[in-house]
Amino acid sequence: MLSRSPAPSLLTVLSSAPMTTRPDWDVFCKVIDNFGDIGVCWRLARQLANEYAASVRLWVDDLDSFRLLCPQRDPALSIECVQGVEVRRWESLFTAVTPARVVLESFACRIPENFVDRMAQLSPPPLWINLDYLSAEAWVSGCHLLPSPHAHLPLVKYFFFPGFTTDTGGLLRERDLRTRRRCFAASTDLQNDWWRALGSAAPRAGTLLVSLFAYENTAIGDLLHAWEVSGRPVCCLAPCSRTLPAIAAYAGRALAAGDRLQRGALEIRILPFVEQLRYxxxxxxxxxxxxRGEDSFVRAQWAARPLVWQIYPQQEAAHLIKLDAFLARYCAMLPQATAVVLCEFWQAWNAGRVETAQWQQLAASLPLLHEHALRWEARLAAQDDLVKQLVRFSASRL
Structure with a gap:
């Protein structure tokens, strides 16, 4: 799921004609986990095009999943310019094209060999960057920007690691993101417009408003039961996603976008899939x-609100090391008691079992966690964003 250009025409399809000159950037994306990888790449490609006037080709192997993020796409077209980006279907038999000046493969997706061969034939060759997954682990800063020469061709690949410190590649953030967030937070009209566009009304004052976007998780039922007996009304906004079967099991009936369920102190509203701009x-x-994952995780940090992260599960629980690494950074500025509450809840959520008492402790900590989220966001915003660093690095190598 998961930016917005100041121009209202951002949501319009600009052209279906392919680029006629060599582009500045080729961005390759394999859709592995529904929306996470393509969510990052789509934001990145749009930012390059809209903030740096770069010509960008975005290669995507699963345009059906991509269409949920960008409903304006015509699924019948394998090449289409949308929101300033040329989007192309990444076919198994890869098209013979001239590589861009910068070639970015996202998340070790392994670009086609015949494309790599064409890269090697150019003089000078393109700058080749592998954009890796986000991690708060200490080793990341030591690997950021390391070169990796190709075994047989006169090419060098550079590893680019997003991160939370100044010695990493930063996080995706559009130039106007913080301004838009502050305007939205200060405007009752903008908030009411959001509810009207949803065909709904804001819950009554004093209700705890929660968004729920997660992978399959056996703790969802635990959480809903805890909210049902909460002393404060809870309104759960759940976009249609992999959480729906667990919510339906709690409801005892099938659910679809637009459905509502009231039980005790809990109201559940099932939202349609929320595209990036509205998310x-x-x-x-x-x-x-x-x-969950990476894209919504980063956006939640820029929202400057308390969050709970479900990290993408990996074999042999390798993901829990990454979870703990982020918690260590995120909680470093929290009072110890609050840090313990947050860590225990996140770990329980990722383990698939949440006790009602754990929720009650987290709920009681939300005022402190809100203040902390504001400080954390400001600290991250003091660093250069990911695309700015990518553009600066490419300029230094070309």
Whole structure:
């Protein structure tokens, strides 16, 4: 799921004609986990095009998943210019094209060999960058920007690591993101417009507003039961995603976008899939955001609201090392008691079992966690964003 250009025409399809000159950037993306990888790449490609006037080709192997993020796409077209980016279907039999000046493969997706061969035939060759996954682990800074010469061709690949410190590649953030968030938070009209566009009304004052976006998780039922007996009303906004079967099991009936369920102190509203532009507003609106993977995780941090992260599960629980590494950084500025509450809840959520008492402790900590989220966001915003660093690095090598 998961930016917005100041121009209202951002949501329009600009052209279906391919680029006629060599582009500045080729961005390759394999859709592995529904929306996470393509969510990052789509934001990155748009930012390059809209903030740096770069010509960008985005190669995507699964245009059906991509269409949910960008409903304006015509699924019948394998080449289409949308929001300033040329989007191309990444076919198994790869098209013979001239590589861009910068070639970015996302998340070790392994670009086609015949394309790599064409890269080697150019003089000078393109700058080749592998954009890796986000991690807070200490080793990341030591590997950021390391070169890796090709075994047989006169090419060098550079590893580019997003991160939370100044010695990493930073995080995706559009130039106007913080301004848009502040305007939204200060404007009742903008918030009411968001609810009207959803065909709904804001819950009554005093309700705890929570967004729920997660992978399959056996703790979802635990959480819903805890909210049902909460002393404070809870409104859960759940976009249609992999959480739906667990919510339906709790409801005892099938659910679809537009459905509502009231049980005790809990109201559940099932939202349609929320595209990126409106998902940011959802995060800004809520008091607490449950997020997953990488794209929504980063956006939740820019929302400056308390969050709960479900990290992408890996074999042999390797993901829990990454979870703990982020928690160590994120909680470093928290009072110890609050840090313990947050860590225990995140770990329980990722383990698939949440006790009602754990939720009650987290709920009681939300005022402190909100203040902390504001400080954390400001600290991250003092660093250069990911695309700015990519553009600066490419300029230094070309």
């Amino acid at each position: 940011d507003s959802l995060l800004w609106l809520c008091d607490l955001n449950f997020v």
